[in-house]
Amino acid sequence: MKGFARRLAGQLARGLVMVWVVLTFTFVIISIMPGDPVRAEYENLLQQGYSPEQAEAQAAMLHRFRPTGSVFEQYVDYVGSLLRFDLGQSLYSRVDVATVLADAAKWTVIPVLLGTVLSFGLGVVVGVYAAIKRSSKLGDMLTMSGSLLRGIPDFVVGLLLASIFATLWPILPRQGAVNILYEPWTVEYVLSLGYHAILPVATYTISAYGGFILAMKSSVVTVLGDDFILAAELRGMKRSIIFRYIARNAILPLFTVFALSVAAVFSGAIFIERIFNYPGLGMLLIDSIGRRDITVMAGALLLITVAVIIANIVADLFYSVIDPRIRRAGDRV
Amino acid sequence: MKVTRITATLAAFALAITACGGDDDEPTSPDDGDNGAAEEGEVNRGGVYTTIVTQLDATAPPNPFNPDTNSFLGYNAMRLAWVKNHPTDPSDFYPGLASEWEVSDDNLELTVTLHPEATWSDGTPVTSDDVVLSANIAYTRGSGAFILDPGAAGAASDVEVIDDKTLRFTQDPDNPTGEFVNGIMDMTIVPEHVYGDVLPADFEETLEAAQGEGEDAEEARDAVSEAGEEVASFDPGEDISAGPYVLERINPSEALLTRNEHFHNDHLVAPDQVIVRNYDGNEQVWDYLQAGELDSSHFVAVPEDVVQQIEAVPGNEISRTYSPVVAGLAFNQSYEPFDDVHVRRALAYAIDREQMVSVSTPDGGDAATTTSGIHQEVVDEWIGDAVGELDPYEHDLDAAEEELEAAGMTKEDGRWLLPDGEPFEVPIQVVSGFSDWIAAGENIATQLDEFGIESEILTSPDFTVYQEEMAAGDYPLGFWLIGLGPSPYNIFQRLYGQSNGWQVHAGQLSYSEPGEDGNWKGGPETIEVEGHGEINPGELTHELRTADEERTQEIMTILARATNETLPVIQLWDYINTQFSNTDRFITDPPDDARRVSGVTSLAGIWIQQGWVTAVE
Numbered sequence: 001m002k003g004f005a006r007r008l009a010g011q012l013a014r015g016l017v018m019v020w021v022v023l024t025f026t027f028v029i030i031s032i033m034p035g036d037p038v039r040a041e042y043e044n045l046l047q048q049g050y051s052p053e054q055a056e057a058q059a060a061m062l063h064r065f066r067p068t069g070s071v072f073e074q075y076v077d078y079v080g081s082l083l084r085f086d087l088g089q090s091l092y093s094r095v096d097v098a099t100v101l102a103d104a105a106k107w108t109v110i111p112v113l114l115g116t117v118l119s120f121g122l123g124v125v126v127g128v129y130a131a132i133k134r135s136s137k138l139g140d141m142l143t144m145s146g147s148l149l150r151g152i153p154d155f156v157v158g159l160l161l162a163s164i165f166a167t168l169w170p171i172l173p174r175q176g177a178v179n180i181l182y183e184p185w186t187v188e189y190v191l192s193l194g195y196h197a198i199l200p201v202a203t204y205t206i207s208a209y210g211g212f213i214l215a216m217k218s219s220v221v222t223v224l225g226d227d228f229i230l231a232a233e234l235r236g237m238k239r240s241i242i243f244r245y246i247a248r249n250a251i252l253p254l255f256t257v258f259a260l261s262v263a264a265v266f267s268g269a270i271f272i273e274r275i276f277n278y279p280g281l282g283m284l285l286i287d288s289i290g291r292r293d294i295t296v297m298a299g300a301l302l303l304i305t306v307a308v309i310i311a312n313i314v315a316d317l318f319y320s321v322i323d324p325r326i327r328r329a330g331d332r333v
Numbered sequence: 334m335k336v337t338r339i340t341a342t343l344a345a346f347a348l349a350i351t352a353c354g355g356d357d358d359e360p361t362s363p364d365d366g367d368n369g370a371a372e373e374g375e376v377n378r379g380g381v382y383t384t385i386v387t388q389l390d391a392t393a394p395p396n397p398f399n400p401d402t403n404s405f406l407g408y409n410a411m412r413l414a415w416v417k418n419h420p421t422d423p424s425d426f427y428p429g430l431a432s433e434w435e436v437s438d439d440n441l442e443l444t445v446t447l448h449p450e451a452t453w454s455d456g457t458p459v460t461s462d463d464v465v466l467s468a469n470i471a472y473t474r475g476s477g478a479f480i481l482d483p484g485a486a487g488a489a490s491d492v493e494v495i496d497d498k499t500l501r502f503t504q505d506p507d508n509p510t511g512e513f514v515n516g517i518m519d520m521t522i523v524p525e526h527v528y529g530d531v532l533p534a535d536f537e538e539t540l541e542a543a544q545g546e547g548e549d550a551e552e553a554r555d556a557v558s559e560a561g562e563e564v565a566s567f568d569p570g571e572d573i574s575a576g577p578y579v580l581e582r583i584n585p586s587e588a589l590l591t592r593n594e595h596f597h598n599d600h601l602v603a604p605d606q607v608i609v610r611n612y613d614g615n616e617q618v619w620d621y622l623q624a625g626e627l628d629s630s631h632f633v634a635v636p637e638d639v640v641q642q643i644e645a646v647p648g649n650e651i652s653r654t655y656s657p658v659v660a661g662l663a664f665n666q667s668y669e670p671f672d673d674v675h676v677r678r679a680l681a682y683a684i685d686r687e688q689m690v691s692v693s694t695p696d697g698g699d700a701a702t703t704t705s706g707i708h709q710e711v712v713d714e715w716i717g718d719a720v721g722e723l724d725p726y727e728h729d730l731d732a733a734e735e736e737l738e739a740a741g742m743t744k745e746d747g748r749w750l751l752p753d754g755e756p757f758e759v760p761i762q763v764v765s766g767f768s769d770w771i772a773a774g775e776n777i778a779t780q781l782d783e784f785g786i787e788s789e790i791l792t793s794p795d796f797t798v799y800q801e802e803m804a805a806g807d808y809p810l811g812f813w814l815i816g817l818g819p820s821p822y823n824i825f826q827r828l829y830g831q832s833n834g835w836q837v838h839a840g841q842l843s844y845s846e847p848g849e850d851g852n853w854k855g856g857p858e859t860i861e862v863e864g865h866g867e868i869n870p871g872e873l874t875h876e877l878r879t880a881d882e883e884r885t886q887e888i889m890t891i892l893a894r895a896t897n898e899t900l901p902v903i904q905l906w907d908y909i910n911t912q913f914s915n916t917d918r919f920i921t922d923p924p925d926d927a928r929r930v931s932g933v934t935s936l937a938g939i940w941i942q943q944g945w946v947t948a949v950e
Contacts (some may be wrong), residue, residue: 035797039804043796046817052826092399093393094566103392107585167623174620180587180608181381258676279391287388289615290799328927 007146008321011313022305027302029080030294032073078298080170087302100284107177108273108280111197111267116203120258122205123212128247130213140150143217150210155271158203162275165199172199175277184278200276207268209262213256219250238305252319259315263308298313359642371572375601377948381920382604382628384937385618388613391585398470399523403583406521407930407938408590408607409574413445413464414518415939418553418655418910418929420711423819424514427927427943430459430522430575436514441506443514447498450597453524454574461494466525468492468517469532472540473561485824511879512820516725519932524573531567532560544945557816577602577942586611601944603919609935614766622913625649628946629914629921629937632656632929640696640911653696654925656910659708659816660770661697661902662761662777667807667847670740670751671703677900679736680759681726683784684777690906693772698906706828706896708907715821716890723897725846730784747843749785759788762811764799770812773905804832813902821885822877825892828870828901834858842875854901862895870895921946 003131038059044053071076081088081245121126126142166174171173182189223229223246232242268283277283279298286294346550384407393401394579398409404410414426414434432448451459478922492500504513533539539560542553572580576598578590578886590607592599615633622643635643643649662680666672686700702709703725712720734744741752749757759781763770774790781788791808793799803811815827829835834844834852847855859869874887880888896902910929914921921937923945930939940946 013524034801035795036801036804037797038801042799043800043814046814046823046827052823052830078529089566090390090392090401093390094398094562095390095401100390100392103585121467166620170624173619174624176610177588178586180582180584180589181606183581224609274613275613277586278609283585283613290613290795290797 004317008128008317011316015313016311018309018320019302019306022309023079023082023302024075025298025303026298026305027075030298031074031261033292035292040292049273062078087299090296091209091293092291097295099294100301101281101303104279104284104300108266108269108282109307111201111278111280112204112262114197115201116258116262116265118201119205119208119261120212120254123209124216124247124251124254126209127213127216128220128243128250131217131224133252134217134221142213144215146213148209148210149206150208150214152207154203154265154268155275157200157207158272158275161199161203161206169302174199177279196278200272200278203272204265204268208265211257211261212254215254216250220246220254223250255315255319259311262311266304266307266311341709353773363850364731368422376603376944377947377950378603378605379479380570380604380948381606382919382946383610384610384627384629385621385631386588386609389583389588389609389915390587391583391588394570395572396565396567397523398567400565403588404572404574404842405580405588405590405609405935405938406556406933407576407936407940408578408609409572409576409580409938410520410521411576412521413447414853414932415927415933416515416519417926418657419457419819419926420655420708421714423512423818423931424518425517426675427939429518431518434514434518439506439510440513440595441504441509443502443517443778444495444603445500445502445517448597449498449573452595452597454579454593454595455596456573456675457524457526458497459522459575459644460497460525461500461906463522464500464520465492465494465519465526466532467522469536469540470528471520471887472499472543472685473532473557473564485910498773501613511822511880512784522575523688528564528567536560538581544935553827576938578607578938581606584686594943597943598942602941602942603946605940606935607853607941615768619643622646622649622915624918625915627913627915628919629940630653631914631934631936632910632912634694634697634767635911636768636772637695643913646915648776648915650909650914650916652912652914652925652928654910654912654928655710655931656908657708657711657816658814658817660703660773660905660908661813662817663811663813663902664900665809665811665853665855666857667806667853670742670757671809672855673740674899675736675740676742677903678726679733680781681741681900681903682733682736683786683944684780684903684905685728686905688780689776692776694769694906696911697769698908698911700906701904704897704900704902704904706815706891706902706904707819707824707893710907711818712893714891715886717886719894720875721888723893733784734838747785756787759786760809761788761790761801762793762799762808763790764793764796764812766795766810774812792899804851804853805854807849808853815904816904816907820927821889822874825870825874825889827878828854828896829856829873829874831903833871835875837875842872844871856901857897860895860899862891862898865891865894868895917949919946919948 042055045059046052088099090098090100093100097152116137128143130139130146131245135145160192162174176194177193178189179192182192227247232245269280271282271284272278273282274286281304285300285304286297288300348877378844388401390401390403393399393403395409396405397404397406404414412429413431414429416423416429417425419425428448430451431445432449433926435444436442441641445464447459447461447464453459491503495501504861508788539553542549543557544550560855573595574580574593577593577596579593581589581591583589588609590609591606592602596602610621615635618630618633619635619639619949621627623646625648640651644651664671664677670676683705690698690700699709701721705712706749707715737749742757743750751757761778763774770790771790778788778790793802799811802808811834813827816824818824819828831851833842833854833856834847835845836845836850844858846853858871859867862868866892873892877888879887910930921940923940923943928936929942929944930936936945
């Protein structure tokens with residue numbers, strides 16, 4: 001237990017350092033990002049029919065929220081605000097960035113986790129099967145499917161699914177998150193939520209599935225050659241018990257893959273949400289970049305990267321909990 | 334009778350749009366029978382109407398002064414009137430909350446009568462007090478704030494509350510503006526009983542002080558701006574609307590608007606509910622249209638093959654109407670050899686605009702017949718017979734060769750060389766995602782290459798970068814929207830405004846040298862125009878803000894001629910306002926001049942409230 005606490009403290013310290021690095025990096029990126037939102041807004045207003053003076057004054061309202069002072073002073077202000085958990089306000093809606101992020105995050109976190117868990121479960125089962133049947137055609141086909149899907153970018157998967165199930169054979173919604181005609185949290189509303197989430201979740205699932213199959217198959221094949229499996233077989237243990245041994249040992253590396261997959265899927269959400277017009281953090285990030293809503297942009301980038309860091313920490317800690325060798329090694333330190 | 338000493342003209346500019354000095358001395362109203370609005374009993378009611386908006390933000394308040402507002406103009410946000418898409422007159426309106434309006438012959442006085450039945454969705458009548466408060470708020474919110482600059486045209490006038498439903502606006506005769514009527518009628522009205530406490534109690538005194546000069550005035554102007562921030566951030570909580578709909582609920586993908594039973598023209602409103610769907614990219618709109626899910630959509634750029642796919646969907650219909658927007662290829666004359674008018678003329682002759690449009694945007698534009706700075710559909714009305722004196726710059730490679738030779742260039746091995754022997758190169762800057770600009774740029778580059786001029790397109794990652802870099806003078810050539818009428822000042826401000834060196838500060842015009850203060854076009858301050866001698870195009874453009882009709886036409890003629898001779902831009906095509914609707918659930922049939930309303934992108938709310946949408950039985 002003492003070892004776990006020490007590991008937890010170490011992971012948190014490392015995580016905080018990583019968060020600091022990320023927020024510094026985010027600040028630098030945003031500071032050097034080209035593009036003048038005021039001028040772009042001015043042009044948009046002119047095209048809408050505003051007179052030049054009206055458009056200029058209207059667009060200049062954005063300036064009021066622009067950071068002032070030297071870059072270092074801005075950086076100190078930024079970090080100081082974050083330490084107070086103050087992410088600022090959206091330059092456009094004047095709503096707290098935390099509120100904006102919370103509103104968007106739920107549309108990303110749930111589908112991303114659902115898709116990753118589904119692909120994890122599917123990948124583990126199919127991976128074990130592919131390893132056991134590795135000399136058969138079916139095993140080869142399963143392995144090939146993993147390799148193929150691992151190589152296809154997630155946005156291509158998304159576009160393919162959209163083309164097939166929303167255009168060629170339109171049985172699923174192409175865009176949106178829920179039918180607004182339903183009262184929130186009625187049965188119809190929840191069904192509509194699920195219905196609209198099918199394609200994004202399927203995209204996340206299929207995109208991550210290939211990695212899990214290949215990792216699981218490789219891990220199982222390695223474990224199959226271990227002495228303890230041979231010993232179990234020689235002792236005449238039941239096949240199901242041996243399978244449990246295999247699965248429990250082989251699955252350990254998958255948790256690292258899982259954490260990395262969550263990270264990859266999170267970042268992939270930027271493209272997937274755009275394809276399905278699904279209103280999560282990815283869409284928010286793209287939208288804020290396009291409009292140079294720098295406070296929202298910084299908040300979204302920070303949230304996405306912090307989520308990835310947390311996923312990694314959780315995976316590492318979980319790994320130590322379920323693997324006695326690591327747990328004991330930690331206790332000995 | 335209550336007289337409120339505020340600067341009505343200023344206030345009206347807040348959420349206002351372009352205008353010119355047209356004499357709208359004929360009062361118009363919904364009862365005139367000549368404005369195209371439907372009559373009672375003409376619409377079939379019921380159903381859910383689906384349309385689109387962009388940048389929907391579910392966290393933003395239903396406050397029309399918030400930049401990400403969930404008050405949608407025409408649906409749950411109302412103006413006094415809606416500006417028609419008139420080619421030359423920005424003071425021609427369809428009724429909004431105002432049922433009648435009358436402008437004095439000298440354009441100094443405007444009397445507005447609110448619709449007698451106009452009522453907020455909570456049952457409170459819409460009154461003159463709402464208009465006065467909205468006028469005050471208008472000063473604080475950006476687009477009206479500029480008038481607080483000392484010396485700005487149109488400063489200081491009165492609004493007089495005649496009765497609960499009638500107001501009289503008067504502009505200062507010593508400082509009039511042609512935008513007076515347009516600015517007021519285009520004002521968004523909010524309920525005084527909801528927004529009344531947002532402005533400080535002494536706001537009107539602060540406004541008066543802000544119009545002066547000196548430190549106190551400066552402080553007052555800051556106070557007005559701060560009040561604007563309060564207004565922008567204000568969350569009224571519940572949506573209180575005087576429009577045909579009220580915001581029922583919203584998620585990040587869609588908003589649901591339901592019928593406002595108190596709306597004064599509810600009998601003309603067909604759909605019981607409206608869903609406005611969010612889009613962040615044009616391709617999302619194309620998908621909705623291809624699925625037949627939208628009852629109408631406003632203009633978005635659509636490639637020809639996608640137009641055909643959309644048209645093939647049963648029930649889908651396309652309308653193509655006038656848009657005042659013109660696409661041009663603008664020169665930065667700080668770059669050699671584009672400072673030489675012969676080079677600019679050579680390029681104008683060398684580009685086959687018909688071919689370019691047929692390839693790049695056949696459904697979205699008409700090839701320009703000449704370069705005048707004015708949309709070709711209205712150029713006759715502005716400059717009359719002088720149109721015939723303009724060089725049409727028809728595709729003529731011989732003429733292009735002559736011009737290049739006049740610029741000292743030579744042709745060797747089929748390639749044009751600069752006087753110093755270096756290849757003549759034409760880089761064309763476009764924006765990623767602007768499909769029509771990219772296709773047109775590629776076609777122009779191909780045409781020029783075939784003519785012996787090295788040309789390529791360079792792509793900016795997005796519009797904000799494009800704007801910044803263009804203003805910084807980084808591009809020798811780039812696409813640039815011109816026209817933007819009907820206001821004559823707005824038309825030529827695109828050519829002879831800040832981008833070409835002329836700026837207005839505190840009502841005073843000044844000129845900055847190329848490369849300074851956003852002058853990226855780098856044209857000369859004065860130019861020789863055949864038959865008119867030496868002119869200062871910036872000064873003439875500035876004069877258009879207050880010029881009378883006769884002088885306006887005179888200036889427009891001179892500037893069109895100057896633009897044609899000196900070519901700060903090559904006029905490429907006039908945009909066509911392409912819109913889509915679907916007839917399966919509703920018939921959407923607005924008049925052509927309602928298919929574009931300044932400052933409003935999602936137009937269906939205006940069409941619905943005028944009775945131009947009816948449910949299919």
